[in-house]
Amino acid sequence: MRIALEDLHVALAGRTVVAGVHLVAEKGEIAGLVGPNGSGKSSLLRTVYRHLAPRAGRVLLDGRDLVGYSPAESARHVAALPQERGGDFELTVGQVVELGRLPYQRAFAARSAADRAAVTAALARVGLLEHAHRPFAQLSGGERQRALLARALAQEPDVLVLDEPTNHLDVRHQVELLALLRAQGRTTLVALHDLNAAASVCDRLHVLHAGALVASGPPREVLTPELLATVFGVRAAVVDHPLTGDPLIAFDHRGPADRDPDPDPGPARGAAAVER
Incomplete structure (x- = not known):
């Protein structure tokens, strides 16, 4: 869509x-x-x-x-x-994920086979299937995040x-x-x-x-380095990721984007160095 x-x-x-x-x-x-x-x-x-x-x-x-x-x-x-x-x-983790099925259910109707299958599949996708009966409140922050993602997927x-x-x-x-x-x-x-x-x-x-x-x-x-400086206020170089080829942003953590350049910057220091 x-x-x-x-x-x-x-x-x-x-x-x-x-x-x-x-x-x-x-x-x-x-x-x-x-x-x-x-x-x-x-x-x-x-x-x-x-x-x-x-x-x-x-x-x-x-x-x-x-x-x-x-x-x-x-x-x-x-x-x-x-x-x-x-x-x-x-609620348990499974019950939280079941909330994602509410848009498909009529009032007071029992869970359907499609509901149960969607919940099981969503829990499996986020790696929480074995935690379905645990109280949601006992999960770590990361586990809660994954459970709530499973609720969205169950929709x-x-x-x-x-x-x-x-x-x-x-x-x-x-x-x-x-x-x-x-x-x-x-x-x-x-x-x-x-x-x-x-x-x-x-x-x-x-x-x-x-x-x-x-x-x-x-x-x-x-x-681009120009956009990163203008919008985010940082100096950075954009290079190719050595494993995937995706753009990889190397940030200069030594100062803001608008700092004055060094009087004698010398040779570029690795991927984070960019021309001013």
Whole structure:
């Protein structure tokens, strides 16, 4: 399912936080949202999964305005893993994941075979099948993140909306989660702070800065040293990853992007050195 945002404006407490954004994620594409804190990424995603209503503009699913869907209908098409996780659930892991099946169930109806199969498959995908009967509140932060991702997968949506899904995950589970997203083949909108992860997993990147869209395109075209300096305020070189060939950002951790160059910088020091 193709998703498109047309001239999207979002306001919080009377202040515009997203202004005039146009972006597209084609069917089966992973589209990443990157930008500094406060750039509007989370607010934009909340409009897609209907936690916020846009002040202006439209969210279109295959050309149909999202406001024309009933809540249950939109939940069958769009599933979200937001940053706001809520408090502890007094439920087991399996029961949390079963919540993803609510859009398909009639009131007071028993779980169907399709519901049980979807829950089992989702738990298996995130490596938590053996933890189905554990209390959710006893999970580690990373395990909770994976359980909530399983809940979204159990919805069997056409579109996944993920806000910082690698938070609380160790390196191994970050790699596994990003590989899982690639394997899903679902249209995905994902906000990521890790620019190297975004460059590796995303087909297209959309860069937000102060609520405006400032760049869109394939990661190699978008993640330039000039953009990294302007938007993120860092000096960096963009090189080829030695294992995958993806763009790899080598940050200069010795100073900000606008520092004065050394009077006599000497030869370049590794991949992090760039010309001023």
